[in-house]
Amino acid sequence: MAVDSKQLDVEIEGGEIVSPRIIAASFFESLFTFLRQTEVHDRTNSIFERCLDSLLQAIQALRRIPGFESIEITFRGEQIYINDVRMKAKVRQFHKHRFLLRFMRNKRLGALRFPENLERESLLGFLWVVAAAPIKLEDPIGWVNTELAKLGIQGYGVESLQGFHLNDDKDRANLADMEVITLVIHEKLRLFAEICFDNLESSKSFDLPPRETLIKDLSMMAEEDLLQVFRSNLMKRRERPLGYLAADVCVAGIAWGRSLGLPGGVIVELAESCLSHALLYVARKDCNIGRISNDEALRLFDIVGALKEVWPLSELQKLSLLEFGQPYGQSGIYDSNGTKCYAHFFSRMIRILAHFRIYTHYSKGTDYFLPDEAMAKMLSLKGEYDSTLLKLFVNWMGIYPVGTLVKLRSGEVCQVFVAGGDPLKFQRPIVSVLKDSYGRLMARPVLMDLAEMNDRLGVYKKTILKSLSLEEAAVPDELLKSPPVSL
């Protein structure tokens, strides 16, 4: 017999605040919605009534959190703060945050203030004034205040983006610190891996860096910093490479996983799998990337068993170890003792990262590839890699990853400054010109966007001819370290 669930007598509307972040997120959603609509609709459109209702409701909910009776939103660099608390966007909110930042940056506004007792009409008026603020005004604050005064709206306020520039040096310093922190964490991970590889069961007697904490911290770092660390280790000669291979692939795995929108915990697990992939090389005593044999697998089990106190692997990590050596074949199916299995996507990702890293790894007596050459090789190998993931990787990393030295067809020698970024789209890079078309060193590097087209001829103005090694480029270190002049 059907029972009316209303008899449960539980009110769904309102209720306790389980997570203030969610309340804050709903406020930003509403703000984004309103401001986004101002770009496409006329103010008489009834959609703004609905948007305003949502915003008022969100503000009301936000006010229930202690300390949020009045609200101030600050836009600093790539971050948004609410009453000085940084809002970290979830994957689904990325594009909304980016919109808000861009919106405010265009109008040179750095902060919005909402009073304690705001009314519907005054809020509507304030938002429309902000939306109507012209782009790149010299004095956006003055303009906004004048408009607000005309409308008789009080209690609201804005700050200019100059506020950010005043803190520019501090923020720059912070950003530089983050890069250093990433490097430090990477180094600690490398050390952890190296100690474990060298000592196996005896590693527990060492003072090992805390692997899980390090990976979690790394997973919070900016993608650009992670890639910078990864790139900086490519093509470098190392006496003891295994630790670097492990840590580099771990770092790249985090960055790539982030670009794919994987949740944080999943990225951490992927990173753990990436770090542990080098155990196979330990079992093999070689950085060979072929299929794993039974004997190698057994040695691997011994190693995993020996390390289980200091480096326990989850089931998925163990599977990735066994699988990442398998070629992708036609559709990802491999045969294991007569039974067909489909490789987990972790394994397929690690295969690509590990191989890319090996191809660009400088080892005595073996060839290595420049990053673009490695990518070309990997793209041309039939049946080796998951083609979808490989394309995502190449698009994201860029055929010429950040930092690659290249020569243009017109003769300039450049370094890739911005490459890829969007795994779903192939993008031409922005390069930093180090030598002009005559081969003369620049006084200071200058940025050049290779996506620029010659409108008359309908072709790209500049194109890359080939990549160069450090020796081939012959560019002094000071010039490489010098920040480029912007576009």
Added chain:
Amino acid sequence: MSSEKHAEAIYRDFEKLYRLSGLYGGDARQIQQQLNFINNNLNVHLVQPYGRGASLRFDLLMSSVYFNGEQAFRAKTPEFTLSYALFYEGVKSINFLGGLTAEELFEWVEMIKKALREGDGLDSDSESDLASVLWRKSSPNIKVSLYNRFSDHDVGSETQALQSLDIAEDSDEFEAQFVKEVLEGEFGDQKDGLDKSWNADGTWDLPGADLIVEKLGALGLYDQKAADRLKQELSDAAVSDRAKKILRFIPQEIKALRREMESYDENQVDFNLLVHYLGFLEKTKELSEAQAGSLMSSVKTIIQSVIKRFHAGLLLFTFKRFRLWKKFPELNKRFSDIEQELRLSLSTEKNLEVLAEAFANSSRQEIAKELVLFCDPKYFQYTFNILIQRGSSVGQRRFLDTLIKNGVDLEKLLPSWGEKEILAALSELQELRWPKFPVFLAQCLQARSPRVIEKACEHLERVALPGEVSLKIFTGLRPNLKRKWLIELQKLSNFDAWKDFVRMAFDVGAWRDSPEDEMALWFIIGLKILGAKLVETLDFYVKARKFWFWPKYPKEREVILSVAVSSTDRALQSEFRRWIGSEKKLIFQSAKLRSKLKARF
């Protein structure tokens, strides 16, 4: 009630549980009444309309929840709802299976609340990652799909919908229409609200490669010509126009990858690992004790996880593998304790219920049919009983058929079953044309339970007992059962097997002390089988007189003549005519009989 209304009811209970868990601090005992209530509702809104094999998908949008393209839930204050929290954390959709219980939902809701609370305050450094928790957490009847980079049609953002529309007064209608179109485009495999891409029917399948690849739609994506072109064009990867083409995607491949990344497939991981480990144990000739022990321990861990969530496909795979090892004592010895655990898993009530219900499920039945054979036969009765309780005749038949086809000694087993099970088995075994059915029937005719005997009587055409045995059984029956026996016997079209019984019955006068209606049945049956011979015998009872005028055997005479009057047996008509002709004149007989006799001719 429409499917949308059912879905709405289910989802509202989910939200209410979320609210309740906050009110009572997560103590399930405090809300037991509400849990019972919700279980009842789940039965009404989920199990009854859709069955236990169904999977219902709810798509989460920013401030509302959709089912089958229709709005199933919307709150005025969405930021306090579970759906908003899940949306914010990156959940795209939730699937509920037919086996869902309120307790499972409550446990799940508690986990979500805990994860959200761990990120207390707005300080992002202490932020929780609910999406990762949900990605990893396996729940037997709840599956979550997460947003990732490839969820292009993120219909969760309602602003997308609004932007694309001409805003009219009925903007809700336009929005709903838009959302519906996008949902249908994105999830085209859903019909009637039932998610066919991940349904309970598929979750027992072995997550072998072909199945996964097929599910992900990745088969056939590899294009040989494209690969060859690629090889040529990549000689100069610097030429970016060509590179653009090389690195271009087709929608299907992104969709396949997106689905893989949306959730953690525990079955795939466990299956692949099992295949590897078992392969090493089988193939590697020289394994040290330590290595073997380590591998065994890993296998055991996986098996325990599989047992806990009762994935029948994986269990069956393992059982079959172990069966192959019977001829290798060394291997056999290694796995004996794991095998023991596996068998134990097939003895718990909960698992037996799931296994039993699978017989009623058209997609799960094949695995159930194989797996049940690894159960201890002493649990067959319980399993069959579950099917009786569920009212699944198809399931019962499949179950018994499986046992018969695989040589299970039902003949020995069935007598120990209860009345309910035997009654159900009788009908089904008759349909299955079980060769030993006559033997079973004979046992049933001698059962203690009158209901069993009565039921067995309905299958007398399959009885193959010697006449004296049948007669002995019959003689020992209660009157009502004797009547039932005779009624059913009378219905038979072929009496060959019963000739001896009937003849012997008349020889010993088994009919003599019967009530009249029973006597009539005897005569009807006797005349059919014995024909004119019986007429000769009965003639005595018709013609016998006392004091020249009165019938000596009035009761018998009346019954015999009544039967004769009603009979349409052509072969005996002349005999009957003779009786009737001579007997209708008798004065000292009941008026009723006289008028019957006169009316006949």
